[in-house]
Amino acid sequence: METPRWWQFRRRAELRIYKWSTRRRPREAGPVLIHRRRIYIVPTRMGFIFGFLVFVMLMGSMNYMNSLAFVLTFLLTGLGLVTMHHTHRNLLNLRIAAGPQEPVFAGQTASFRVLIDNASNQDRYSLALHWYGDDPITYHDVAAGQKTLVELNLPAPQRGRLPAPRFTVHTTFPLGLFYAWCYVELDMHCLVYPAPADNRLQAPPSRGKHGGRHSQHSGREDFAGLRDYQRNDPPRLIHWKAYPRNRQLVVKQFADPQSDTLWLDWATLTGLDTEARLSQLCRWILDAHRGGLQYGLRLPDVELPPASDENHRHRCLEQLALFEA
């Protein structure tokens, strides 16, 4: 059911304040202390209904000249006013900081981790974080002196650094009559690796210290791992036992002790545009890493020496993510 425009008081007020506040505040490194000057507060629709109810009660009390009815009416009036302070305070002096961010591949959903730090002796309830314009998904309680990590999801369609847009921290606790919120624009980014290319696209990269030597299965001494099947692979290298499990052909790779490094080279990828090349390199890095191989990355102006650990994988992918032609 569509709500009429005039009824969307809160949304309109929020929009106006949003436009106004964007002009005032730059991105912040964090942690951001939610100072009282940052908090906006307006009544919710339920707040208006509550107000109307109190008004009707007041009329009734006046008509019946009923003192106890007056008492309840005014008690609710007081409650409505007091709860405004409490809703406001539910946000006050919280610290919002960027949590550790996990990189994602392009096309996936980036989840920004935000830390809510409640360094006060009051428990906070029903705090919600959401990008401006979205509806909150979950509510969080943060006990006194505790911290909570909250994830904010954002689609990451392109590689590179994805800056987190401005988000809203809000609450309607304790009675849902007021909506208090503040905007936080933390200087946090999510690293977006290129989307890995489809496997079938390209033959695997060359091996050896100098690159270019076509010796994919030259060394058969040590089994080095598995990688996805490519069109030209000899059938005897196919790891048939794994087929029923994976529904995908994989081939065995063997490391040659003399030339156990794999060079993933930008220059070998010809006839493709930049993004496709990066995607392909990304695929190779993933495969090589999965295969436990030593691999190095060569880009036009960067060369990462071969290694095989987790850090290396990240550094390589980071280079791809931030690559500028």
Add this chain to the structure above:
Amino acid sequence: MNMLQRRPAPAITLQLLACLVMVVLPHTPHLHPWIWFCFGALTCWRAMAALRHWSMPARWLRLLLALLVFVGVYVTYGRINGQQGGIALLVALLAIKLTETDTLRDHIVAALLAYFVLISQFLFSQELIMVLWLAAGAWLVTATLLSLSHPQSALPYKVSIRHSAMLLLQAAPLMLVFFILFPRIPGPLWGLPSDSGAARSGLTDSMSPGDIGHLVTTDEIAFRVTYAGNAPPPDRSYWRGPVFESFDGRTWRQSADYVTGNVAGLSSRALEPMGTGVEYEVTLEPNRQKWLFTLDMPVQVPADARISRAGFVLAKKEVTERRLYAASSVLNYRLQSALPESERQRNLQLPAQRNPRTRNQAQAWRSQGLTDQQIVNKALQRFRQEPFTYTLQPPTLGIDSIDEFLFDTQRGFCEHFASSFAYQMRAAGIPARIVTGYQGGEFNELGGYYILRQSDAHAWTEVWLQGQGWLRIDPTAAVAPDRIELGLSAALPLGESMATALARRTQEGLWRSLRLRWDWVNNSWYRWVLAYGPELQEEILGRFGIRGWGNMILALTIMGSAFLGALGLVLIWRLQRSRVNDPVQNLWLLFCRKMQRQGLARAPHEGPLDYAERLSAHLPAKARTIRRIARLYIRLRYGHATTDPDERALREFRQAVRAFSAG
């Protein structure tokens, strides 16, 4: 999707249902059983639906239910507005609302309606005890509302209960400010339903043998009186109520002009005061009648009331709520020394053909040539000399009730004496009428006021004598003088007084004093809280120089904002102070600062254990101490600090942190 459009956790729905049942429960006496059945059934269904995740019924079914409820309430109560019908409808519609209470928003609306059910309780009773219910009910509904703004999971009861209590306690001072300063206007705004107010017993607009005898067995309070000066002696404190001038042989009624409401007022010349007036204030319990009791004979009455032809005070509206009024009376007076012929005829009227023995005797007195005064004395003398008994349990009387009482049974209560006396007078050609009201009262030393109860209800007569006007004659005083001097229980035979509720009144000592104290509390409650209306507000605020609406609203705004501002400051201050008061956190921060100086600042997202591991890696020599500090911190911070304050661990932690040096 917005949170408000989602379905809350089942536990929250159940909490709402429990709250609604609690709030409706005190309405039980005013609700027809089928409404309770309807409400109970739908509540149970809703509870099952929450637990089993059933979907809500179709729209047409809900509309049908609503229609049935309207028809049902109309059939049961004869109307759908009014106090009883309105509440019944409210409860029934609330029950139907439950069948569409699916989303969080519906739940909140239902909780808000619970406040409405709560406030409707006070139409039926505003006794002091209801304050407790107000507090408990508001607490309950607020706690429910609180749970509803924590929709994902049910808030622990402890939290919602404590939080809502705190909110209400903070709202209470604002309530007081509003209650005192919000400008009150004379109501009602749009009129009250005819069945409004609480039902009570009291004198009615007719008097048959046994009516008052029945009334006096209840101990309910009729009204309370505070005299401005000295109270009149008991034998002069007759509280004048409805006057009956029409008799059908058994029942005394008000004459026709009172019944139609087209009654003339008492002209100011008809009442000649003799002596000074007595000023007093009456707190009248609601009796659903228009008359206001005043001391015999009233001269000054409230603005919305007047003294009627027969000398008792009629208000414009029925008294449906407890009412406070000031009046003054004169104890010595001459009433209507000239009686218009129409009134004379009215007060001589007797039903034909009945009570021959009484008629004959009265006519015999008349034919003996006795004057009116002598006939009055003769009749009173007869009550005194013959073995008449004042009793609450008179034998039932037949068709010639006056004859049977005067000549055969001779046992009766005040209405028997008054009725037969007036009959004798009329039979002898002396205008006479019955006055009902209250006589006597119990003094409350604590509050300095008199309490008149239904057990003080009384009936007496007035006869009109040439040159003297209407004269009060109380035949009961001739038979049982103790009734007038000492009250009912002293006048009744011993066994009878003990058998009734009157027994309590005779008891002395602790119980009586407690009872009078309680009554004083109740009276003050009424006098200062319930009666707080436009007049009292003007009077009290006037003493502080706050006059008129403008000033009241100004004062209200100033005091309200001042309180709210102060509350806001206190709330913020308590939030900031908290850091200082947390020794564990302070010590941990001290430790973090020490490490920061070594260039090993803690990352914001880093937990104490992760941090400790990283530090240990950098400072292998201190690894043991670092890990110990982190462990102690976690134990103090996240352990069950409430059950075990763990002083020893804190001391250890303090020593470890203070002694620690990274360098």
